[in-house]
Amino acid sequence: MAQARRAEPAPVRAAGRAWREVRDTRWGWLLAVPAVGLIGGFVLYPALNTLLFSFTDFNGLTPASWVGTRQYQALVSDSVFHRTLLNSGVITVAVTVLLVCLPLPVAYWIHRGIPFRRFFRTVLYLPVVVPIIVSSVAWKWMLDDNGLLNHGLTALGLIDEPISWLSDPGWAIWSVIGVIVWRAFGIYLLIYLAGLATTPGELFEAASIDGAGHVRTFFSVVVPQLRGSIVLSSVIAFVAAMRTFDEIYVLTGGGPVNASKNTAYHIWETAFSYFKFGYGSAMAVVLLALVLGLVMLGLRLAGRRR
Amino acid sequence: MSAPAGTGRAAFGPVSRAVIVVILGAAALLAVGPLLWLVSTSVKDRGDVFSVPPEIIPADPTLDNYAYVWNQADVQQYFANSLIVSAGTVLLNVSAAALLGFALGRFRFKGRRLLFLLGLGTMVVPFPAIMLPLFVATKEMGLTDNLLGIIVPTAALNLWLSVYILREAFGGLPDELEEAAVIDGCSPPRLLFRVMLPLVKAPLATSAILVFTLTWSDFLWPLVIMRDHTRFTISVGLQYFMSTLTSNWHHIAAIAVIASLPVVVIFLVLQRYFFSDVLAGSAKG
Numbered sequence: 001m002a003q004a005r006r007a008e009p010a011p012v013r014a015a016g017r018a019w020r021e022v023r024d025t026r027w028g029w030l031l032a033v034p035a036v037g038l039i040g041g042f043v044l045y046p047a048l049n050t051l052l053f054s055f056t057d058f059n060g061l062t063p064a065s066w067v068g069t070r071q072y073q074a075l076v077s078d079s080v081f082h083r084t085l086l087n088s089g090v091i092t093v094a095v096t097v098l099l100v101c102l103p104l105p106v107a108y109w110i111h112r113g114i115p116f117r118r119f120f121r122t123v124l125y126l127p128v129v130v131p132i133i134v135s136s137v138a139w140k141w142m143l144d145d146n147g148l149l150n151h152g153l154t155a156l157g158l159i160d161e162p163i164s165w166l167s168d169p170g171w172a173i174w175s176v177i178g179v180i181v182w183r184a185f186g187i188y189l190l191i192y193l194a195g196l197a198t199t200p201g202e203l204f205e206a207a208s209i210d211g212a213g214h215v216r217t218f219f220s221v222v223v224p225q226l227r228g229s230i231v232l233s234s235v236i237a238f239v240a241a242m243r244t245f246d247e248i249y250v251l252t253g254g255g256p257v258n259a260s261k262n263t264a265y266h267i268w269e270t271a272f273s274y275f276k277f278g279y280g281s282a283m284a285v286v287l288l289a290l291v292l293g294l295v296m297l298g299l300r301l302a303g304r305r306r
Numbered sequence: 307m308s309a310p311a312g313t314g315r316a317a318f319g320p321v322s323r324a325v326i327v328v329i330l331g332a333a334a335l336l337a338v339g340p341l342l343w344l345v346s347t348s349v350k351d352r353g354d355v356f357s358v359p360p361e362i363i364p365a366d367p368t369l370d371n372y373a374y375v376w377n378q379a380d381v382q383q384y385f386a387n388s389l390i391v392s393a394g395t396v397l398l399n400v401s402a403a404a405l406l407g408f409a410l411g412r413f414r415f416k417g418r419r420l421l422f423l424l425g426l427g428t429m430v431v432p433f434p435a436i437m438l439p440l441f442v443a444t445k446e447m448g449l450t451d452n453l454l455g456i457i458v459p460t461a462a463l464n465l466w467l468s469v470y471i472l473r474e475a476f477g478g479l480p481d482e483l484e485e486a487a488v489i490d491g492c493s494p495p496r497l498l499f500r501v502m503l504p505l506v507k508a509p510l511a512t513s514a515i516l517v518f519t520l521t522w523s524d525f526l527w528p529l530v531i532m533r534d535h536t537r538f539t540i541s542v543g544l545q546y547f548m549s550t551l552t553s554n555w556h557h558i559a560a561i562a563v564i565a566s567l568p569v570v571v572i573f574l575v576l577q578r579y580f581f582s583d584v585l586a587g588s589a590k591g
Binding site: 023024025027028029031032034035036038039041042043044045046047049050052053060106109112113114115116119120121122123124125126127129130131132133134135137138139141142146148151155182185186190193204214235239242243245246249250263264267268271272277280281284285287288291292295 | 317318322323326327330333334336337338340341343344347356358359360398401402403405406408409410413414415416417418421424425427428429430431432433434435436437438439440441442443458459461462463465466469494519522523525526529530540541544545548555558559562565566569570572573574577580581
C-alpha cells in the first residue's frame with residue numbers, strides 16, 4: 001500500500017492552491033457529516049450520558065433525582081463489585097497474555113512455509129467466524145459434567161471423577177478464559193501473518209547465513225519485526241477481554257456465586273435485572289475510565305521504548 | 307501467503323516439519339472439534355445424544371432435528387431478522403465510512419487528524435459502559451422491539467473499522483487520477499462516485515464482509531433491546547431456545563448449526579477478503 005503518499009495532497013499548481021484548500025475543507029467536513037452524526041449520537045453522547053446517570057438514582061423508568069456521589073460511595077464498599085473487578089482483571093490478564101503470545105510461533109511456522117499452511121490458516125481462523133453464542137453453546141456441551149471432554153479425559157485415564165468445569169468455583173473462570181482464547185486465536189494469528197507479510201525476506205536469509213537457529217531467529221528477527229503488530233494485538237485483546245459478556249452469559253451466568261462474573265456482566269445485571277440504572281452507570285464509568293486510562297498508559301509506554 | 311519467505315531452501319528440516327505439522331494438526335483438531343461435535347449432535351436421535359461411550363460419528367444420521375426446529379418456534383423469523391439486521395448495518399456502515407474514508411484519504415482539511423484519532427478512540431470504548439444510556443435513548447425514540455434499533459447503533463459502533471480500511475484504500479490511489487479529474491472540472495462527488503469508488507471495490511467488500519460477520523454474531527445489544535420474541539436475532543433466539551429446552555441438545559445443536567451456516571459459508575467462499583493485506587498497514591499506524 002502506498003503508505004508514503006497517504007494524506008499528502010496531489011501536487012497543485014501555485015494558483016490553484018488557495019482554491020484547493022477551501023474546497024478540501026468544505027467538502028471534507030461535508031463528507032464527514034453522516035459518520036460524525038453516527039459516532040456522536042451513538043457512542044460519544046451515550047458515553048457522556050453514562051457519566052450523568054451515575055450521579056442519579058435512575059431506575060430506567062421513572063424520572064430520576066440527583067444523588068451526588070452516593071452511587072460511587074456505595075461502590076467503595078460493595079464486595080460483589082470488587083469481586084467482578086478482580087474477575088475482569090484475571091480474565092483480561094490471562095486472555096491478553098495467551099492471545100498475544102500463543103499465535104506468534106504459529107504465525108512464524110506458517111509464514112516460513114510448512115505443508116498444508118493454507119489449510120491450517122483456514123481451520124485456525126474458523127472459530128472467529130462462528131457466532132460467539134454458537135461457539136459458547138458448543139463448549140457448554142463439551143464441558144458438561146457428562147460432556148465429551150470429561151469422557152475423553154476419563155477414557156485416557158487422566159481423571160477419575162468428571163470435573164464440573166462450569167459449576168466448580170475454582171474452574172468456572174478458567175473455562176471462560178479457555179473458550180475466549182480458543183475463539184479469538186485466529187484474529188491474532190491473522191494480525192501476525194499480515195505483519196510478517198511486510199517483513200523483508202532478506203532478514204531471514206541474513207539470520208540463516210549468520211548461523212542463527214529458529215529459536216534465535218524467532219527472538220531476534222520475528223519478535224522485533226512484529227513490534228507494531230504485538231502492540232496492536234495487546235490493545236485489541238485487552239479491550240475485547242474487558243468487555244467479555246457473551247461467553248459468561250452462556251457458559252456460567254457469572255456463577256457459581258459470582259466466581260466468574262466480570263464487571264461488564266454485572267453492569268448488565270444491575271441495570272436489567274435489578275433496574276438500578278444509576279448504580280450500573282457508576283460501575284460503567286469505572287470500567288470506561290479503567291479501559292481508556294490503561295490503553296493510553298500502555299500506548300505511551302510502548303511508544304517510549306521504541 | 308505466496309512462496310515461503312526467506313531462504314531458497316526449505317526453512318525447516320524434515321524432522322522439524324513433521325513435529326510442527328503434528329502440533330498444528332492437534333491445534334486444528336482443537337479448533338474445529340467442538341464445532342464438529344455440535345454438528346454430530348445435531349444429526350442424532352434423542353436417544354443417542356447421551357449414549358455412553360459417546361458416538362463421535364453418528365451411526366444413522368438424520369435431518370429430522372433440522373426439519374423440526376426450522377418449523378418450530380420462530381426460527382425462520384430469527385433467521386430473517388438476522389439477515390435484515392446484518393444487511394442493513396452493512397449498508398449504513400459502509401456508506402457513511404466510504405464518504406469519510408474518501409475525505410480522509412484524499413483531502414487535507416483542518417481537524418482531519420483530530421477527527422480520525424477521536425474516531426479511533428471510539429473503537430476502544432467498551433460497549434457495556436455506554437449501553438444503559440443507549441438503551442434509554444433507543445426506548446425514547448420508540449426503537450426497542452424494532453430492527454432499526456439494532457441497525458443504527460451497531461453501524462456506529464463498528465464504523466471506524468470500515469473508515470480505517472477505506473481511508474487506506476482511497477489514500478493509496480494514484481494522485482494522477484485526481485489531477486486529471488480536477489483539470490477536467492470534475493466535482494468531488496463526481497470524483498468519488500465515477501472515478502474512485504469503482505477502484506476500491508475489494509476494500510469495500512472487505513469492510514462489508516467484516517461488518518456483516520460481526521453484526522451477525524452480535525448478542526448483547528439485541529438481547530437488551532428486544533422483548534418481543536418475534537424480533538429476536540438468531541443469536542438471541544438460540545439462547546432463548548436453550549433457556550426453554552434445557553435438555554434437548556439435539557434440537558439446540560441444530561439451531562446452532564443453522565445460526566452459523568451463513569457466516570461459515572461466506573468465510574469459506576470469500577476467504578481472500580478475510581486474509582487480504584488490509585490489516586498489514588494497521589500495525590504501522
